[in-house]
Structure formats: structure tokens, C-alpha cells
Amino acid sequence: MPTSVSTDRLHDLRTRTAEMVGQLGRLVSVETPSNDLSACRAGAETVSGIAEEIVGVPADSVEVDGRAHLRWRWPAAPGQPTVALIGHYDTVWPLGTLERWPFALDEAAGTATGPGCFDMKAGIVQLFHAVAALPDRAGLEILLTCDEEIGSPTSRKLVQETASRCDAALILEPSVDGAVKTSRKGIGRYRFDVHGRAAHAGLDPELGRNALTVLGRLLLDVGELSRPDLGTIVTPTLAGGGTAGNVVPAHAWLGVDVRVTVESEAERVDGELRSLKPFLPDVFVVLAGGTSRPPLPASSTAALFARAAALAPALGLGPLQSADVGGGSDGNFTAAADCPTLDGLGAVGDGAHSEGEYVVVAAMPERAALVAELIEDIRRNHDGGPQDR
Template identity: 50%
Template sequence: MSFSSGSTPPERFTRRLGQLVDIETPSGWDRGLNDTYDLLEAWAGTALGRPERIVSGGVPHLYWRGADPAVPKSNRVLLLGHADTVWPLGTLAENPFAVAGTRATGPGVFDMKAGLVLAFEALAQAGDVAHVSMIVTGDEEQGSTTSRALVEKAAGACGAVLVLEPGEGGALKTARKGVAQYRLGVNGRAAHAGLEPHNGVNALIELAHQVLTISELADLDRGTTVTPTVGKAGTTTNTVPEQAFVDVDVRAWEQAELERVERELRALRPREPGAELAFQGSVNRGPLERGMSVGLLRSARVVAERLGLAPVAETGVGGGSDGNITASLGVPTLDGLGPDGGGAHARHEWVDLTSVRDRASLVAGLLADRAP
């Protein structure tokens, strides 16, 4: 049965969500992450077997290998999520977990603690889950630097990945832009700004030339954005800046576009005599292209119709997730299976508690359909 917008919010889900939000988990903070993992292990019981806490680069991640080795790879499913949030320690005191009517608010409630709670609601409904593995990482919001190898290894052993990131207006995410991060550094030569500026090489002027050039690498018709974000130059107000840098955020729907922008960034040359450029960075996450999601989307639509749920819509978004990583491996990936809501990375982020039961039933149905 469909869970209507006028229904009472699910009690167990709401209670558990409050428990998670009440633990602050900025990316990489082991104490909060381990406290969160304690809760998740208790909720999981024995359904997925005994989990491992894998520490990489000082960051703990939680991994249920789960899947019976006898299960064919094509039937194995990886549930994927993250426990870390963008919020620093102390945010909870200013913005505590709260429920008003059918909305829950608080730091990390939408992105993506609600998705973690929902995973266990779905597992409870799915029955036999001997074909299911699950990973909860602790550094997704910082680019999955320490968890990438774990995610890649686990996904490579599975035939499908279901990502419990939040939904977008109720729609599943069948495409995500790939993300690349770069830093362009400029080396000049310092000099006194009043006595002999002509003897210096102004790194800030060179940087200005480069920023204008960089901004022209975008191709908005193809959805490719190239955005200079953070920049810095100089040390004192009376010195010709010797060094400067700019950080650049690149996003594109297609891998070929990410590669094109990187080539053009690496081809940049100095404009000011005596200036030198230093380039670093790479593609952090390749795009989640729709072709890697469409099969699972069809399955979700069949499940929704069978269960009497609302028709399943789809969307593409500019933000990346670990689903980008798994799709780049060639593993079918469906994202946005968490509850509906809004305000990711904003203080007003919220979850629609009336969306929980339908979404949990949809995920449970997808898991059940892939059982051998």
C-alpha cells in the first residue's frame, strides 16, 4: 500500500534517525563514525553477517561482505552509503534534530543519515538477503579518498549497486556529473611594490589572465562547467606577489568532456614574462552515465507497479556520489534511493517522513528481485 502524505510518520524510523543525527560525524572523525557504526551494527543484527571495520588513512569504514560466496555475481547486490556529513563539530548544538509534522530536520538528516536508516527498514522487509553486501563510508563528502579502494573492490564483486543517497523530488538519480578538482599555481618573483615593482614578476596578474582563460573552457550546451572557486595571492600589501593559486571545479555529464577540459588545463602557458605555472589535480569521480542505470530503473518501475507505489521518475544531477565510482567500473548502479526531502548541505536540510515506507518497500523489492 502507498504511504500517503497524510499518514503518521513511521515511529521506529524517526527514532533511529534522531539517534543518528545526534551523533556528529564530520568527514573522517573516527569517534563519531565509530559511535554511528555501533548503532548500525545493532540494527543489522545477523542478517548480513558480521561486519568489518576497515581503517584506511585513519578513517574507519563499515563493510558487511554479506553475500554468500555461492551466490552468482550477477545476483549480488551492494547497498552503498556514507555516514559522514559536511557539518563541523558543534553544529548540533545550534541546529538539533527536530520533527515538525512530517518533516525531520538537523545536520546530515537528508544527506544522508535518513538513507542509512532506510537501508535497515528495507533489509527487514526483503527476507533472505544472503546475496546482499553493504558499505558505509566515512569520507564521501571529501571525495572518498580513503574509501575508494574498498568501494571499488566490493562493487566489482557484485552485479548491481543500490545507492541510498537522498532522492530528488521523489525521483531516482540515473545520471550524475563526473567531478574533477584542480589547482593551478603561479610562481613569480617578489619585489618591493613601491621601490622597484618592475623587478618583480606579479603572480597575481598572471593568475588573473589564467582565471579568465579557465572560465572559457566551460561548454554549457553540453552541461560542462569549469568554475574557478578558491584563489589566493601575495603575502603583504607592499610586496609584488611571488606566488598565487586558484582551485578549479570541473563537472561534466560525459567522461570525454572531463578529459577534454583536463587536456586544455594542462596546455595553459604563462602570459607574463618570467612567470611559471604549476598544475595538479585529476578526475575525482567519473560520471554516472544513464546507460549504467537504465536497467535497474526498469526493474524499479516494475517493482513499484507490482507494489502499488507511485510511478518511479528519474533525474540527473550535478553533484557526485560514490555511485559515480561504481558506475565507472561498469557495474549497473541506481542512485537516489533514500527518502525524499531537500536542502542538502544547507542548514535547513529536511526529510519527508511520509516518503519512507514507500521507498523502503521499493528498495526491499529490488533486493528481493535479485535473489537467486
Template identity: 50%
Template sequence: MADRLTDILFELQPWMLRDLELLVSSESPSTHQAHLNTAAGAVSALGKRLVGSEPKYLPGEGCSHLLWTLGDKPRVLIVGHYDTVWPAGTIRRWPFTVEEDKASGPGCFDMKAGIVQAFYAVHALGRPDGIQILFTGDEETGSVSSRDAIEELAAEVEAVLVLEASLDGALKTSRKGSSMYRFHVHGRASHAGLDPEKGINATVEMAHQILLIDALQDTARGTTVTATTLRSGEASNQVPPSAWLDVDVRATSMSELARVDAALRSLRPTLDGAVLHVEGGIDRGPLEHAQASELFIRARDVAHGLGLPQLREATAGGTSDGNLTAALGIPTLDGLGAVGAGAHSEGEWIQISAMPERAALLAGLIDSLLVSPINDCTNR
């Protein structure tokens, strides 16, 4: 079977493109329950046709998560999401389009092409026992209601394959971890013209804090600490009594996330009488290279055996559900979805000719893992 995967999937390419159009045309903004329900139905129908069974619907917050289980003891978990960042109605002004070797439409790259490729990969393998497929509906908003399911399922398998889009064609063998914080400053209001000296200026206090926060970055280690959303004050003629600031932290190691976390929590007000509160913390640990290296080597060997282009690996600055599974010590390989570009941006696109190639790669990797687990699978 393995030596015929590429030929089989190239023959199915027209149907893959047709099914991609169906999924892209079924809008699935993360915050719109009705659209998510419709999109879940479209994904479910495609899975039933290609995998041969209905999924189990796992309830979430405003959405459902779809789980297929093939066989009694799953050993490989395939993870993806069907929600997108695009608001309802986007498809009317930006419909699914095909131009030469590119297909474009809201969510096609991130990550509906990955869903199509996964279903066709499983179909080409003859629906093998030993795998689970999970497509969630809240990844773009932080996987709040799907996180427990992802972690519980991952804890029972030997490897996790994540269908996020590739990075310029490269698989993602490491991802930064992330932390999110909100700083609150409480000062005291006073009239900005009559008696400003009686106030405690929350804007000035937050300005001091921003400089201290910014100094925690370590670009040599790839650690970013970014002050993002800021708001202060209530009126233009008033000393601001309050302010809040969001801070985004990214790092390649848990030790760096912990260093920044400790430093942020140790900050103290600089103005007499000001009060500082910090909310939030470490959200997702990094997907470290050690958790993906053996899976990448296996994927590279599979690609070579199938006559596919040589695989490359890369580090991604963003997070995915792969961060969650890697943090459990489960071997995780990310970026197995579409080849293309433009995630979260107008005009995102996928390379049509790469769809059967990446489906064949995924199928070959699944087959290889079911025959022979990777060495790292017991390192938990």
C-alpha cells in the first residue's frame, strides 16, 4: 500500500479540491455558534464519507469538537481545528477561488486544507485501526473548551500529528510557548487643571511599568515580552485613576517563561500610593525540538520513500494545540497541513498540487507509526 499512496492520492486530487471548496464555503468564525454548527456538520459529513463512520460530538462552549476513533486502542492522534478567524459574511466578498496552482478563500490555509488532506490520507490507507482524529471548534480563541479533551486523548497515544499549515513548506519541529498577562494600576483621580498634585496618575505609573516590562526581553534567547493593548483614564481633564495593559510573552523554553513570569510578578509601583495588580500567567509551554525530532526524522524518511520533495523543518513563533500535547511529554509533530501562505491575512492561499503530496506524507507517516512506534514514545 505505502508504495502506491502517492499515485492514489494524486488521482483523488480533483475531489480533494472540491471538498476543500465545500469546507471553505461553510464559514466557521470562532465566535458564531450557528455557523460553527453548520461547519461541524460539513466536516462530519466529509469524515463519514471518507473515514466510514460518524464522529462523536464532544460538547464545547458555543461549538462541538468532532472525534473519530478507529480501532479499540488508538496509538496515533491527529489534531486539527475547523474554526477560523474570519467573521461571518467574509465568503460573500471573498469566495473560494482557483487560479492556476493556487486556491484561496477564508480559512483555506489555516486550516481547512489540512482537514481535507487528513481525511483523504486515512481513506487512502483503508481506514486503519489505531488512530483517532480530533477536529476542534475553538482553537483560534485559545482552545478553552477543547484543551481537556486534547490533553486526555494525547496522554493515551504514542504520537500526535498536528495539521496546522506548514511554514513555507517546512514542518514545525518547535514552537515558542506563550504567557498572557493583564496589569492593572489603581491611582487616584483629581482635576487635571485645578489640583493635579492631589491625584495619583495611573497613566504615568503604567508608563514606568511598560519600560520595566520591555526590559525583560532577551532577543538572543528568542524571548519576546510585548506590551500590547493599553487603556487609561476616564476624561481628558482628569488625572487618570486607573489603567490596564495586556502583555504577550513568547519563549522557546519553560525556563525562560518561568524567568519572565517571576520578574513580572515581582514588579512594584514607582509612584507613592499607586497600586499594581497582575493577572494571568503561563498559558502554553513550548513545543521543544526534542519532542519532535524523531517524528521529523521518520517523516523525512517516509517522504523519501514516497518520492516526495525533501522535507525541511522550522521553528514557529505562534502556538498551536501541539504545544499542549508536547507539554505532556508526548512526541508531537506540527505543520503537517497545507502548503501555502497568508494565515490570518486577506488572500490566504494553498498550493493545490501539494495537497496530494502532503496527504500521502501523512498517510505514510501514520502507516509507519502503526507498524513501528518511534523510540521516544515511552519517554514520559
């Protein structure tokens, strides 16, 4: 495995650490909750402006159902591979979070904090500095979306199309204690709606059809679908029903989260969920939802991880670790498009989706250098032919 690296590149990126922190602060200080289209549009303008400062080119905005996804493309030269760098600028944090928890730099601890800094605005800054550190941008594609945190409903097709024409996909999602992510579970989201019949709970309960009673049986049945030995976890997550304390409930509902490591388990669970029936007469059940992300298997990441693991020590960054995680990302989609993928190349820190998430500042230039070197390594070792799909 070739390990030729440019230590000068890492040195140069380290001199830009203060600049990276400043740009991260600007990104974090523009709130971008996934479901607020106006906020995301303001965030898109900030991302594009920072990108223009770093790489000299503003974004090409791709509008889908009112959402602004951002793209940059530099066509590949003949025989040169195409590499995708993918991330998202939306966050899980609602508007107003900055009022109680603004971006802050703790110089003594060497960390920066703020809503969305770890997942994954630091990864965006690192991405653009990695690209700026390359002598040649030909064959690079960057895609930053604004709905990843809600399942990528409008950007999934863009991610898949990008992956279909690329030789590698590098996902700038945050790391796991510095480890890159070499497999992710597939995700399914479902909702049961149980429709019964209301009646007075004291005067004539026998005329009712209790939707909550049926929901209780469904809860038990759903809980039995997990197969931990196969990595399959089926979890009832949300539930509700009823209208008043003295009324037989005519409606109840249940949310279900499914995590699988292999696609066959997603198909099994989907089939078994759809086969569940109410046990009371005159009650019917409606099931909505399905698989939202396919699994990201280790086989899709093995080759790129081997390259990155060889490059990290050569850069003086120490051994690179890998991690298998239950959460999904757009890397699940790139892998499903048969594009070699490596995830978790973004920020080093902790606390994704939790109050106090933070970024290790010293790791920002290091991860940017690793991404740049990985791109160069992919180029050096490309055979000049078409993608091996």
C-alpha cells in the first residue's frame, strides 16, 4: 500500500487553524434546522460564501422542493478518477438554540463548541481546506445537502446520482473518537395507525372498539421482531392515542425504528410488520413508512480504509481506527450505488446531537490533510480505466 505523503501540506494546513476556527464559528452562528427552509437558505449562503473564500468558487445551488442543496464540480481529465466529497449543513438544533449556547472557543481545552459544530459543520470547513490544499481539483465533486438529518428525502437522488459517476465517495461526517466509520446499519421508519370506534367508557363501552388495546398487542408483536444476533434491532419509539379519560379510544398510533446490518433483514422485518393484523373485529390498521437508508457494509469501505490507515501514520497522525455504528448517513446511499465509500472523515470531537457537542481544534487541519492525501492516493493508484462496478 503506497504511503507517499506531503508533510508540507499538513504543515501549511496547521498554519490555517485560526482561519478554520473562525470559519467554523461563522457557520455555527447561522442556525440551520432541517425543517426550517428559510434558515437553511441563509445557511446555504454562508456555506457558499465561505467556500468561495477558501476554494475561490461559490456553490451551484440545486433546488429540490424548495430546498437548496449545494454542489461544486471540476470535470476529470481523461483517465483520471472522480472523487465525491459529501456532507450536509443542516442540523438537529431548533432556532433559538444559539441564544443559550453560542459558538465558543475554549483555548485551554483546545476545543470549540456550539450547535452543529461536530455534526457536521467542522467537517464542511475541513472539506474545503482539503480541496484548497490540492494542486489539482480536476475530478472532484462536492455535494452538501440540507435534509440529511431528516432522512435525505429531497437529496437522496442527488447523492445517488453523484455516487453513480464517481470512483470513490468520502463522507465528511464526524468521526467516533477519531475513528472513521467503516460500516453503518440500514434504517427503517414506520408508523402504525389503529382505527377503532369511540364509545362512552362508563355507559356503553361494549359498543366501542378500543384502538389502544390493539396497539398494546402490536407493541408486543413488534418487540419480538428484533434479532440481535444478526444485528437487527426493532424498537417501538413513539406512541399515542385516545381523546378523553372517559372515552373508549377510537384511534392510536405507534412509531417504530428499525436498524439492520444486512438488506435481507430489512426485507424480513418489513414483511413481518406488514403482516401484523388487529385481533379485534371492526378494527383496522394502516402501516406507513419503510426503509429509509440501506446498510453501509464493511465491504464497501475496506479498500479506502486500508489506504487511509496507511496514510495516517505516514503523516505522523498515529494509527487510524475504524468503527461500526448504528446511525445512518448519506454514505449508506453511496455504498448502495456501488461506489467505494469511507465515512466519518470529518471532525474529531464528541457529543453529536447532544447539548455540548464539541470539536477538537488541533484535529481540524490534520483531518483536512488526511482527506487531501487520500484523494491524491486514489489518483496515484487509479488504473486509468472505468470504474470497477
